[in-house]
Amino acid sequence: MQLQVQSLKRKLVIVALLTTTLTLIFSSIAFTWLEYYLTRQDSERQLTTLGSMMARHSAHEIKAGHIDDLQETIRSLSAHGDILSGCIYDISNHLLISYLRDGPSSAESCPLEGHPDSNDPRQWVFPIQYNKNVIGTLTIQATNDSLNKRLQQFGAFSIVISALALLLGFFASSRLKELILRPLHDLYATLKRIAQDKDYSIRATRETDDELGALVDLFNSLLHTIESEHAALKENEARFRKLATFSPVGIFQVDTQQTLQYVNQRWREIHQMHGDLPELERWFGCIAPADLDSLRDAWQRLTTYQESIAMDLRLLHRDSTQTWIHLMASSLNDRDGEVIGYLGAISDISELKSAQLQMENLAFYDALTGLANRRLFKNRLAKSIKSAQRTRSTLALMFLDMDQFKRINDSMGHDAGDLLLQEVARRLSNCVRDRDTVSRIGGDEFTILLTDVNHTSDVLTVAEKLLEALSRPIRIKGQDITTSVSIGITLTPQDSSDPNTLMKNADLAMYRAKELGRNNVQFFSEDMNRSILEHLSWEQEINDALTANQFTLAYQPKISLRDYHTTGVEALIRWHHPEKGFVSPDRFIPVAEETGQILAIGRWVLERSCTEMRALLQSGALPENARIAVNLSARQFAAPDLETVISQVLQESGLSPSNLELEITESTLMLDVESAIATMASLQAIGVRFAIDDFGTGYSSLAYLKRLPIEVLKVDRSFVLDIPDDTNDMAITAAVIAMAHKLGIIVVAEGVESEDQVNFLRNNLCDEGQGYLFSRPLTLQQLQLFLREAQTATLK
Numbered sequence: 001m002q003l004q005v006q007s008l009k010r011k012l013v014i015v016a017l018l019t020t021t022l023t024l025i026f027s028s029i030a031f032t033w034l035e036y037y038l039t040r041q042d043s044e045r046q047l048t049t050l051g052s053m054m055a056r057h058s059a060h061e062i063k064a065g066h067i068d069d070l071q072e073t074i075r076s077l078s079a080h081g082d083i084l085s086g087c088i089y090d091i092s093n094h095l096l097i098s099y100l101r102d103g104p105s106s107a108e109s110c111p112l113e114g115h116p117d118s119n120d121p122r123q124w125v126f127p128i129q130y131n132k133n134v135i136g137t138l139t140i141q142a143t144n145d146s147l148n149k150r151l152q153q154f155g156a157f158s159i160v161i162s163a164l165a166l167l168l169g170f171f172a173s174s175r176l177k178e179l180i181l182r183p184l185h186d187l188y189a190t191l192k193r194i195a196q197d198k199d200y201s202i203r204a205t206r207e208t209d210d211e212l213g214a215l216v217d218l219f220n221s222l223l224h225t226i227e228s229e230h231a232a233l234k235e236n237e238a239r240f241r242k243l244a245t246f247s248p249v250g251i252f253q254v255d256t257q258q259t260l261q262y263v264n265q266r267w268r269e270i271h272q273m274h275g276d277l278p279e280l281e282r283w284f285g286c287i288a289p290a291d292l293d294s295l296r297d298a299w300q301r302l303t304t305y306q307e308s309i310a311m312d313l314r315l316l317h318r319d320s321t322q323t324w325i326h327l328m329a330s331s332l333n334d335r336d337g338e339v340i341g342y343l344g345a346i347s348d349i350s351e352l353k354s355a356q357l358q359m360e361n362l363a364f365y366d367a368l369t370g371l372a373n374r375r376l377f378k379n380r381l382a383k384s385i386k387s388a389q390r391t392r393s394t395l396a397l398m399f400l401d402m403d404q405f406k407r408i409n410d411s412m413g414h415d416a417g418d419l420l421l422q423e424v425a426r427r428l429s430n431c432v433r434d435r436d437t438v439s440r441i442g443g444d445e446f447t448i449l450l451t452d453v454n455h456t457s458d459v460l461t462v463a464e465k466l467l468e469a470l471s472r473p474i475r476i477k478g479q480d481i482t483t484s485v486s487i488g489i490t491l492t493p494q495d496s497s498d499p500n501t502l503m504k505n506a507d508l509a510m511y512r513a514k515e516l517g518r519n520n521v522q523f524f525s526e527d528m529n530r531s532i533l534e535h536l537s538w539e540q541e542i543n544d545a546l547t548a549n550q551f552t553l554a555y556q557p558k559i560s561l562r563d564y565h566t567t568g569v570e571a572l573i574r575w576h577h578p579e580k581g582f583v584s585p586d587r588f589i590p591v592a593e594e595t596g597q598i599l600a601i602g603r604w605v606l607e608r609s610c611t612e613m614r615a616l617l618q619s620g621a622l623p624e625n626a627r628i629a630v631n632l633s634a635r636q637f638a639a640p641d642l643e644t645v646i647s648q649v650l651q652e653s654g655l656s657p658s659n660l661e662l663e664i665t666e667s668t669l670m671l672d673v674e675s676a677i678a679t680m681a682s683l684q685a686i687g688v689r690f691a692i693d694d695f696g697t698g699y700s701s702l703a704y705l706k707r708l709p710i711e712v713l714k715v716d717r718s719f720v721l722d723i724p725d726d727t728n729d730m731a732i733t734a735a736v737i738a739m740a741h742k743l744g745i746i747v748v749a750e751g752v753e754s755e756d757q758v759n760f761l762r763n764n765l766c767d768e769g770q771g772y773l774f775s776r777p778l779t780l781q782q783l784q785l786f787l788r789e790a791q792t793a794t795l796k
């Protein structure tokens with residue numbers, strides 16, 4: 001800036017001097033030339049006049065022959081300093097008389113005598129006339145001496161004048177500089193000081209009354225405005241700072257780089273944070289993990305779309321305590337709308353929250369036991385029903401009523417009654433999972449909501465646990481009190497999906513339990529009651545059957561429909577109950593599946609079938625590529641140790657994996673296709689083959705079928721059953737066979753009972769058949785006989 005001011009000064013001086021110099025040069029040249037021209041003209045006029053006068057005068061003297069007088073006349077030319085020579089000639093141009101300024105020896109001579117005119121002086125020739133007759137000639141030669149002298153004098157004068165003018169110009173420009181630039185410089189210096197000191201009270205001094213003075217006035221008035229606004233701004237800021245400092249609300253400011261710029265005292269108090277301002281991330285780190293995602297989400301929306309924040313959050317302190325805060329934040333924008341930061345406020349709403357919680361507690365919780373009240377229970381029941389409908393899961397609603405509570409309450413007083421209810425509530429809560437809801441819906445009535453019920457037997461287990469928990473004596477006021485409850489149970493979706501109906505169902509079931517002699521559990525539906533009880537007894541009996549070796553295996557041959565040879569056998573479990581007789585696998589396998597007993601049963605079936613198959617193969621009863629097909633239930637298939645179990649069984653029995661075929665139903669495979677593919681692939685890798693059982697009864701997803709490593713597909717017997725009467729079933733069976741062949745899968749038709757069915761299956765190129773037509777499931781001995789007879793028949 002300084003540099004520019006100096007350059008302005010220099011420019012001003014240079015321009016002034018240059019202008020003056022050029023003006024002087026041009027005017028000097030012009031005046032000199034004019035002077036020269038005029039002086040020369042004047043000198044020539046004088047010499048012409050002198051020559052004319054002398055010629056006229058000489059005429060008389062020549063005529064009169066007065067040569068002496070002529071001499072006198074010509075000598076008068078000496079009065080004129082510039083005349084070099086004057087010569088008078090007669091008519092014949094003979095020199096009569098002459099005047100030579102520098103004497104006869106000078107270089108000058110009379111021109112008509114033919115002397116060279118070396119210096120080229122100016123020359124005039126005048127005829128001398130007498131009575132209009134030319135009687136002679138006068139010549140005059142003159143130098144430019146006086147002209148030159150005059151020019152020299154003029155030049156010297158001009159130089160002196162120019163020098164004076166230049167001096168004057170320099171002086172004038174310095175003065176000008178002083179007059180214009182100094183006020184400008186002062187103005188500049190003032191501005192610089194203001195900028196440096198931020199002191200808007202400084203004023204520039206007005207020194208002139210001209211435009212510069214007006215500029216200073218304008219500048220000062222501008223300063224005045226800025227000073228006032230600055231003061232107002234400072235006042236506002238001071239007010240804000242004071243407000244912020246003493247504010248009961250925590251205030252914070254974040255810049256666009258996401259750095260905390262300012263927090264007030266209250267903000268620090270709420271956060272229990274002192275020292276340097278934390279990074280925004282560290283601040284976020286103080287927020288309870290449960291609220292962090294929503295805060296990040298809101299902050300993202302604030303910084304991206306300038307959406308203001310207003311939310312409740314929990315702040316975690318180092319001492320593990322927490323503070324509820326209400327956070328509000330919005331963007332700060334400049335005049336052009338550009339975001340320049342974010343301003344926010346937080347207030348401690350812990351007390352508000354706890355009051356709210358208390359209110360909620362009053363509204364939703366039982367003040368005596370702290371359990372959910374009827375309102376909250378019904379609320380949760382409705383929500384759980386919806387969620388169970390979505391996830392296709394089962395809920396159980398239990399209605400509990402304390403037996404003899406009124407008697408205890410009346411005899412021991414209400415205090416004791418309250419203590420009893422509190423203890424009952426505690427014991428009930430201890431018997432269920434956290435996600436289940438226990439509530440006291442009034443007096444001595446409790447309800448329990450069990451979510452995600454896997455098996456109905458589990459509900460009974462919980463109910464029995466509750467009965468047991470409450471059967472233990474409760475010590476109140478030094479007295480052991482024995483109490484019991486009657487429990488009514490209803491299930492959704494089985495009984496109803498309406499909350500009120502379910503409450504009514506459970507209530508009714510509870511009354512039935514009371515009628516049946518208290519300390520009792522009853523399910524709402526009779527069927528359910530029966531089936532649950534049956535279920536429980538089956539569970540026990542299966543355990544007994546396993547230990548008492550009541551299970552056996554039957555084998556049903558699979559026959560090639562091309563040449564009717566036995567390709568393998570399917571192992572089917574049989575249970576000969578000591579009292580009930582033959583129990584169908586359809587009856588006990590689902591129970592074993594529910595209780596998990598299927599794992600033990602399944603292992604037994606695998607071990608027995610593999611061992612017996614190995615013996616059959618070794619005896620040559622079956623061809624060496626024959627396979628034993630073993631059914632795997634869903635739970636078995638999903639067991640993480642399936643591969644280990646199969647490998648162990650194969651190793652122990654000595655059966656080659658290539659002689660083992662595992663049958664899995666379509667529905668089992670579809671439970672989790674990806675993991676089914678992985679399980680099958682790992683077993684296939686050791687040489688075990690897979691068959692898909694009951695094909696057509698489940699999802700029949702051909703898309704999945706392509707992805708599953710299946711080698712055998714068993715068409716469900718429900719399709720074979722009505723061949724040749726049901727054209728639909730026939731079309732489906734034919735299509736399934738064709739499709740499976742396209743995928744390179746062997747097809748086995750189940751439940752083949754007639755020749756017509758065989759003909760149809762053969763016509764449609766079905767590979768194998770299994771059914772009563774060929775053989776019912778056989779004992780090992782029967783199978784051996786069957787195979788022997790088949791071999792004999794083939795030989796014949």
Ligand SMILES: Nc1nc2c(ncn2[C@@H]2O[C@H](COP(=O)(O)O[C@H]3[C@@H](O)[C@H](n4cnc5c(=O)[nH]c(N)nc54)O[C@@H]3COP(=O)(O)O)[C@@H](O)[C@H]2O)c(=O)[nH]1
Pocket residue numbers: 556570571572573584585586589602605631632633693694717750751752753770771772773777
């Ligand atoms: N997880 C296990 N499941 C097993 C095991 N053993 C049997 N089962 C499954 O139980 C269901 C009933 O089996 P079962 O009563 O043994 O019936 C089988 C055959 O007897 C019957 N069958 C065979 N041919 C015919 C016929 O021509 N007509 C007719 N009405 N029924 C016939 O079909 C049953 C075999 O079916 P599948 O297994 O689909 O090939 C049954 O689902 C068995 O799978 C076991 O050890 N583990």
